[in-house]
Amino acid sequence: MKVLVTGANGFIGKNLLAHLRERADVETLTFQRPDSLSSLVEKVAEADFIFHLAGINRPETEVEFKEGNADLTLALCNAVRASGRSVPIVYTSSIQAERDNLYGTSKRLAEVALRELTVATSVATYIYRLPNVFGKWCRPNYNSAVATFCHNIAHDLPIQINDPSAEIQLVYVDDVIADFLRVMDQRPSSEEYQEVRPTYRITVGDLAQRLQTFKDSRKSLVTEPVGNGLTRALYSTFITYFTPERFSYALTKHEDPRGVFVEMLKTHDSGQFSYFTAHPGVTRGGHYHHTKTEKFLVIKGEARFRFRHVDTGATHEYSTSANSPEVVETIPGWSHDITNIGDEEMIVMLWANEIFDRQHPDTITYKV
Numbered sequence: 001m002k003v004l005v006t007g008a009n010g011f012i013g014k015n016l017l018a019h020l021r022e023r024a025d026v027e028t029l030t031f032q033r034p035d036s037l038s039s040l041v042e043k044v045a046e047a048d049f050i051f052h053l054a055g056i057n058r059p060e061t062e063v064e065f066k067e068g069n070a071d072l073t074l075a076l077c078n079a080v081r082a083s084g085r086s087v088p089i090v091y092t093s094s095i096q097a098e099r100d101n102l103y104g105t106s107k108r109l110a111e112v113a114l115r116e117l118t119v120a121t122s123v124a125t126y127i128y129r130l131p132n133v134f135g136k137w138c139r140p141n142y143n144s145a146v147a148t149f150c151h152n153i154a155h156d157l158p159i160q161i162n163d164p165s166a167e168i169q170l171v172y173v174d175d176v177i178a179d180f181l182r183v184m185d186q187r188p189s190s191e192e193y194q195e196v197r198p199t200y201r202i203t204v205g206d207l208a209q210r211l212q213t214f215k216d217s218r219k220s221l222v223t224e225p226v227g228n229g230l231t232r233a234l235y236s237t238f239i240t241y242f243t244p245e246r247f248s249y250a251l252t253k254h255e256d257p258r259g260v261f262v263e264m265l266k267t268h269d270s271g272q273f274s275y276f277t278a279h280p281g282v283t284r285g286g287h288y289h290h291t292k293t294e295k296f297l298v299i300k301g302e303a304r305f306r307f308r309h310v311d312t313g314a315t316h317e318y319s320t321s322a323n324s325p326e327v328v329e330t331i332p333g334w335s336h337d338i339t340n341i342g343d344e345e346m347i348v349m350l351w352a353n354e355i356f357d358r359q360h361p362d363t364i365t366y367k368v
Helices: 011-020 037-046 063-083 102-121 145-154 173-186 204-220 229-241
Strands: 002-006 027-031 049-052 089-094 125-130 132-134 167-172 200-203 253-256 259-267 272-278 283-288 294-300 302-309 315-321 327-330 334-340 346-352
Touching (some): 089 173, 102 125, 167 204
Antiparallel strands (some): 272 346, 302 315
């Protein structure tokens, strides 16, 4: 299938092309701003499906609104008519089409041209009145507050907020592309407008605060719950604005004659992750917890775990090695230690169910 993408060099276009290139059943054609209208006619004649993403929203002159949105869309519709083929079209309009400004009016006129094409030829047209779209590769200091805030916060630059309580409606670019591909593959019956879900609402102040928290987590090591929803999408977007020189950040290494201990990641409600090393013959631990629990995984070397019940005095001993990965848990009320019984340095991953609190450590020294 040959798929034509207009506006291929734009933010949404780049994301769409990345997904289309992953598919062996798709060959892509592109139409970009420098291309001539005659080339558009030629490419439409080849296409089996069209994503019409090209448009103008920050013109140098007001007349460019009409030329880049309404007139270009009409030219596309005429090219489809001239081809004599029923080529479905996905069009990225805007929620601004509901407003009587120059940009909104030009988008609305483009929608009219597409609907007239459908009425006259039965060509399926799918119109998306998109809210603010955010995601990787969105251009900062242009028309996206998310992109601008991400870029500036990631680069330690100031941001300007006129009304922190102002609410914006957002949709994530990956969700947009997923719905585009659904329409391309399933060719549903044409409705007046297509909707991308989920959409999100957030105030400008909350948006800035959340992004700043992402930045601060590199020092505090405390991550937000970035596994789903808006926070997931915003975090994935935010880190794409780091330059390669900022891909990494340093951690604090605590070192003594036994080895090293390094904290890597902390969470608000799911504990923290760290690792430690131990030289041959070195024993670490020798304490118990009332509530805190831990999981140990030896990833290099051999270890012996010893346990003693602080009430009954019962003991238990267990050995493990990196050759047979398994998790050893510490149990509240049991004192425990770990000894490197191998001939090389031992490295152990450690998860604790809570962030270490120096004021309330819940770590009581007790000989095993």
